[in-house]
Amino acid sequence: MSVRSAIATWLTRLYFSRLRRKGTGLDLSVLAKLPDGALLPLRRDGVDPVPEIGALRDREPVSKLPIPGMTVWLVSGYDEAKEVLGDARAFSNDFRHLVGVGGAGADQNPGGLGFCDPPDHTRLRRLLTPEFTMRRLSRLTPRIHAIVEEQLAHLEKAVRESPDGTADFVEHFAMPVPALVICELLGVPYEERDAFQQFSVARFNVLGGAGASFGAVSQSLDYLRGVVAEQRRNPGEGLLGMLVQEHGDNITDEELTGLADGVLTGGLETTASMIALGTMIMLQDREHFEALRDAEDPATVAAPFVDELLRHLTVVQTAFPRFAREDTEIGGIRIAGGDIVIVSLSAADRDPRLGDDMDAFRPARPPAASHLAFGYGIHRCIGAELGKMELRAAFPQLVRRFPELQLAVPSSQLEFRKLSIVYGVETLPVRVD
Numbered sequence: 001m002s003v004r005s006a007i008a009t010w011l012t013r014l015y016f017s018r019l020r021r022k023g024t025g026l027d028l029s030v031l032a033k034l035p036d037g038a039l040l041p042l043r044r045d046g047v048d049p050v051p052e053i054g055a056l057r058d059r060e061p062v063s064k065l066p067i068p069g070m071t072v073w074l075v076s077g078y079d080e081a082k083e084v085l086g087d088a089r090a091f092s093n094d095f096r097h098l099v100g101v102g103g104a105g106a107d108q109n110p111g112g113l114g115f116c117d118p119p120d121h122t123r124l125r126r127l128l129t130p131e132f133t134m135r136r137l138s139r140l141t142p143r144i145h146a147i148v149e150e151q152l153a154h155l156e157k158a159v160r161e162s163p164d165g166t167a168d169f170v171e172h173f174a175m176p177v178p179a180l181v182i183c184e185l186l187g188v189p190y191e192e193r194d195a196f197q198q199f200s201v202a203r204f205n206v207l208g209g210a211g212a213s214f215g216a217v218s219q220s221l222d223y224l225r226g227v228v229a230e231q232r233r234n235p236g237e238g239l240l241g242m243l244v245q246e247h248g249d250n251i252t253d254e255e256l257t258g259l260a261d262g263v264l265t266g267g268l269e270t271t272a273s274m275i276a277l278g279t280m281i282m283l284q285d286r287e288h289f290e291a292l293r294d295a296e297d298p299a300t301v302a303a304p305f306v307d308e309l310l311r312h313l314t315v316v317q318t319a320f321p322r323f324a325r326e327d328t329e330i331g332g333i334r335i336a337g338g339d340i341v342i343v344s345l346s347a348a349d350r351d352p353r354l355g356d357d358m359d360a361f362r363p364a365r366p367p368a369a370s371h372l373a374f375g376y377g378i379h380r381c382i383g384a385e386l387g388k389m390e391l392r393a394a395f396p397q398l399v400r401r402f403p404e405l406q407l408a409v410p411s412s413q414l415e416f417r418k419l420s421i422v423y424g425v426e427t428l429p430v431r432v433d
Contacts, residue, residue, distance in 0.1 A: 035066045041318050041344045042419045047277055053347045062333040073335060076344040078351035080331040084322055084343055086377040091322035092117050113262050114320050131239055132382050144393050147180045152401045159432050166408035169428035170276050178271035181390055186260055187238020188227055221257055228256045267383045273315040273424035275394050280428055283407045293403055298396035305363040306391045311371035312361045314346040315423045319375055345372045404433045
């Protein structure tokens with residue numbers, strides 16, 4: 001694993017150096033034509049949704065987004081969001097509705113669970129569900145803990161070798177942990193992790209324009225088709241190999257590719273952002289850090305800590321777009337058939353109807369209604385439990401390994417991702433003592 005870690009580190013560093021180059025391939029023309037109000041669901045102030053969307057939610061939980069040429073509704077209230085996400089009969093996720101919008105072509109359909117409706121969705125989810133039960137996932141627990149420990153050692157080494165005694169937490173820990181876990185789950189070679197990261201981040205970055213996002217989707221699908229072809233020839237012990245062995249010709253290569261793409265995009269950038277932002281919150285408020293560090297039973301403290309962190313951050317800012325199949329009504333507002341509906345998960349999870357002071361981070365908060373960080377309904381993230389397992393392993397091991405961990409720069413200097421569906425911090429410089 002030391003050789004694999006070294007390769008992974010080099011690939012990650014190479015990727016981030018590319019990511020940070022300014023002005024390379026960014027087409028801002030699409031965004032330049034949109035009013036500021038249309039981008040409201042993707043704007044944040046630090047880790048908080050901007051006050052404007054909170055005010056809009058409290059005043060008008062179902063409202064129109066000012067997008068020329070189409071009718072797009074923004075749903076920001078919690079109850080209204082659950083109503084949309086839970087009604088697969090009235091609202092469709094089928095990718096075909098997006099063809100011709102923002103440069104999307106039929107060949108760029110990522111497939112998988114996120115962009116299909118029943119009965120296809122029902123059949124595919126039934127194939128995947130057994131692999132994502134807690135009983136099946138428990139086999140990954142030792143590897144998850146080992147991966148976390150390996151990356152903590154790698155982070156410490158990076159700090160020690162740095163001239164100024166700092167290292168980028170995102171590069172050396174937050175991103176590699178979920179990347180290695182997904183490679184483990186799918187049965188993909190560790191050394192190919194760089195491709196996973198590149199495609200995942202690029203597709204969620206709206207600053208690149210819709211064309212760039214769909215281009216990243218095409219590239220990731222081409223890459224994953226090669227992975228699937230190899231698994232057809234030589235099925236491994238991972239998720240793809242299992243599906244090939246157990247279902248054979250009953251699942252097509254394109255369906256396997258779509259499922260792999262869904263696991264990649266649903267579990268890499270999201271978990272990496274949660275690890276980085278969660279650590280940032282702990283370092284900004286040492287009370288949370290010390291509570292986890294000094295707990296006699298870290299697992300007992302980590303569970304409510306992670307769940308509140310998921311609600312508070314809701315790094316996936318909006319759900320996949322929904323398309324009204326027919327005239328319907330949400331929150332007393334008439335939605336016409338053919339209209340597009342965007343659900344703001346981050347605004348809904350801060351809805352004051354859920355409890356007191358929902359903008360605050362309170363791990364000891366009494367259990368309220370379920371948060372929407374993983375979505376809701378038939379499209380709720382199938383890997384939710386795997387994500388929680390990673391977070392519950394990462395935070396306790398981190399604070400115990402580095403009890404004096406601290407930010408290496410003032411919080412005001414941190415750079416957050418702009419206009420990205422998956423929110424995050426670009427870098428997180430830290431010291432270990």
